[in-house]
Amino acid sequence: MDSITPNEIDIVRASSSKINEIDFENLAFGNIFTDHMLMCDFRDGKWQKPTIKPYEPFLLDPSAKVFHYGQAIFEGMKAYKDESDDVWLFRPDENFRRFNASAKRMAMPEVPEDIFLGGLHEILKIEKEWVRKGKGNTLYIRPFMIAIGTGVIAAPSTQYRFMIILSPAKSYYSGEVKVIIAEHFSRAANGGIGAAKAAGNYSAQFYPTKLANDKGFQQIIWTDDATHTKLEEAGTMNVFFRINDTLFTAPTSERILDGVTRKSIISLAEREGIDIQVRSVLVAELVEAAKNGSLKEIFGAGTAAVVNPIVGFSYQDEYFELPKIENSVALKLKDKLTNIQYKLEEDTFGWTVKI
Amino acid sequence: MDSITPNEIDIVRASSSKINEIDFENLAFGNIFTDHMLMCDFRDGKWQKPTIKPYEPFLLDPSAKVFHYGQAIFEGMKAYKDESDDVWLFRPDENFRRFNASAKRMAMPEVPEDIFLGGLHEILKIEKEWVRKGKGNTLYIRPFMIAIGTGVIAAPSTQYRFMIILSPAKSYYSGEVKVIIAEHFSRAANGGIGAAKAAGNYSAQFYPTKLANDKGFQQIIWTDDATHTKLEEAGTMNVFFRINDTLFTAPTSERILDGVTRKSIISLAEREGIDIQVRSVLVAELVEAAKNGSLKEIFGAGTAAVVNPIVGFSYQDEYFELPKIENSVALKLKDKLTNIQYKLEEDTFGWTVKI
Known part of the structure; x- marks a missing residue:
């Protein structure tokens, strides 16, 4: 894994x-970047030396294919610091695998x-001071790849740029999250x-x-x-529904991102003895259960977003408020997940990787 | 229209x-650009002076939203030179209108x-020497807009760059075009x-x-x-089918680009007394008609692509070769269209605009 010396x-x-x-106490998500970036170009059929x-702007030709044809992919990851000042990644192999799956599709x-x-x-060794101690503090990691070859013909580029940039972050959503169920857009x-x-999947949702x-409303459940009868995902998050004491989440598909947090939540729920079912949930089921x-x-x-409770949803102009409950499964699973990420609980899954 | 002085x-x-x-006789499509480009930035809520x-590369921040969220749109237009050395555009109002419709959706x-x-x-006044005389010679025009605001949060940018770049061009497709009917991908x-x-619509097809x-096969009919039962468009072209002496093309929709050449072909066919029907054509109909x-x-x-004859199609691994025919409607309509574009025939529609 760290075979690059x-x-x-x-x-x-x-x-x-x-x-x-x-000001690490007042960070807007994704606006501040660390001192360095990683850059590696692909040309003449091979990856060059990284x-x-x-961290600085770079030059691109006006006809670079990323501008015209959106040939671009990314990942989202985080680094966490434990109480001993060690820096950890969470399931980085999953992001690596998914990045290359995205690359293939594009x-x-x-x-x-x-x-x-x-x-x-x-780069994390160099930027380790940017990872702050304390639960909720993370260094958000953005690996991405763009097509930098030139020419306004709709065909894959022959030149690409892979980069990693790093941004200190607290929470993604601040305040309550209410959602609308999509009835027309997709x-x-x-x-x-x-x-x-x-x-392109992201700007399509703007x-x-x-x-x-x-x-x-802050988000849409697609x-x-x-x-428009099956609940899928929320664009920046996968979605879980708790009906009575059963958790439901949609299976991954060509339409739904195979989220690393999603699959970790499923494993944690199973370990904690929570009844979890991976199956399509119908909008009609959700409305009925709300009623x-x-x-x-x-x-x-x-x-x-980590694990983000949703306080209510709108469907066909009717708003359904979720009950205020004790013993929230969302908060319990969030706690279990973040305890593993910050090394506050034993990582029985082997998900964490030390830098 | 030319109110900018x-x-x-x-x-x-x-x-x-x-x-x-x-070498204007040997141009690969979209690889060579003229001496100048137009650039105009949107910031602080308004468009700045263009x-x-x-023509030269420009600097962007690694966190520019176009790289991460694909917030980018474009148009494709052409300039034509007539025998008197005047330069003409073809229905530029249609591209302008569609560009802003794309902007709204994104x-x-x-x-x-x-x-x-x-x-x-x-810019065309400055670059008029780049528009070459003679049918088939054009200056391809690529207006585009990209999100240049920074930050890795999935939300619209507050800063944008509008540009126009120009590329001398002959034909888009050289050689025969055979297509596959999409059975799985969309x-x-x-x-x-x-x-x-x-x-993002374009890289998704790569x-x-x-x-x-x-x-x-050179292209896919989506x-x-x-x-996967209805024929839609070909990604870089709308598609027409001639069954006996009737032309068919799919209606535009949320899934199908409202092509300027498409609508011009429909108008020309109507004027020429060709029976044309704008309706969905089923894959099953096409296969039956081929058989x-x-x-x-x-x-x-x-x-x-202008008007590009397709010589055959594949569906469910069966290849259907189109007949070699005389009196091709495609070539007749292409001739009528390009005669208007190059001012070789009277433009009864008022489609052409002089620079």
Whole structure:
């Protein structure tokens, strides 16, 4: 995994660090970046030597394919610091595997493990001061790849740039999260790219989400595009529903991202003896459960959002408020998950990897 | 339309032109750009003053939203030179209108007419030598807009860049075009962004198209993602089917681009007394027509491809070769269309606009 040794990466150190200018207690998500970035180009059919260098803008041609055809993918990961000042990753192999699955679907070259995971280890060693101690503090990791080859013909690029940038982060959503169930707009097509972390999947949601925001809702729970009867995911999070004492979440598919937090929550629920069923949940079931009082919780799960309780949902202009409950399964699972991530509980799954 | 006068655009002239280095007889599509580009940024809630300046790379932050969320749209247009050395556009109002429809769907600001069309007039005046005389010679025009605001949070940017770049072009497809009818992969979802010229729509097709290329086919005719029974469009072209003496093309929808060439072909066919029906064509109908000999022609229509005859299609691993026919409707309509574009016939529709 860390088979890249420093002499296989060009490292150019920043002349000074901006870390002392950062107010770590008041961070907006994803706006501040650390002192360095990793950059590695693919050209002439192969990956070149990666470089870690000061975070800075770079030049691209106006005809770069990322601008015209959206050939771009990313991952979201986090680094955590334990009480002994050691830095940890959570299931990085899952992000690495998914990144290359996205690359394949977008006709981009796969990134070798020594560059993706090896490079990540190296840059995290350099930026370890940016990972702050204390539950809730993380260093958000954004590996991404863009098509940098030139030409306005709709065909895959022959040149790509893989990068890792790092952003100190607290929570993704602040405040209550209320959602709208999608009735018209959709996130993904059957046979489309919904399962890939492809750039275009996200901007496609901006307009419908803006309409939802204007009505006072933070997110949309997407439904299948053909019938809008099946609940799928929330775009930045997978979604779980608790009806009585059973948790439900949709199976992954071509339309639904195979979330690392989602699969970790499923494993934790199973370990904790919580009844969990991976199956499609119908909108009609959800509305019925809300009406008869059996719907106890809805929550989102994702790397950025962690586990995020949803306080209510709207469907066909009717708003359903979730009950205020004790013994929230969402909060229990969030606690179990973050205790593993921050090394406060034993990691019986072997999910954590030390830098 | 050309309400921008030169003193409202900053113009920085290239110190020399590279036009004499260009082999205009041997142009690969979209690889060579003219001496200048137009650039105009949106920030602080408004469009800034546009600049025409030498074509060159520009700097972007690694966290620019176009890289991570694919918030990017474009248009494809062409300029034509007539025998009197005048330069003409073809229905530029249609591209302008569609560009802003795409902007709305992608939660981007609309570009004002004086910047889009006024700016285009100005840059074409400067680059008029790049538009070559003679049918088949064009200057391909690529207006596009990208999100340049920074931050790795999945939300619309507050800063954008609108650009126009120009590329001398001959034909888009060289050689025969054979297509595969999509049976698994899809281009667009109901309630998705298929009707927008959004960057992500194009890279989503690269992998399935590569699989088609590997089998010896140049393009895919996409079908509806829910049932794969209805023929839609070809990604870079709308598609027409001639069964006996009737032309069919799918109605535009949320999944199908409202092509300027498509609608021009419909108008021309009507004027020429060709029976044309705008309705969904089923895959089963097409296969049946191919089997009983009533399928005479299939052709694609798009700005880059113009009118492109398709010589055969594959469905469920069976290949159907189109007949070699005289009196091709595709070639007749292509001739009528290009005669208007190059001012060789009277433009009774008022489609052409002089620079």
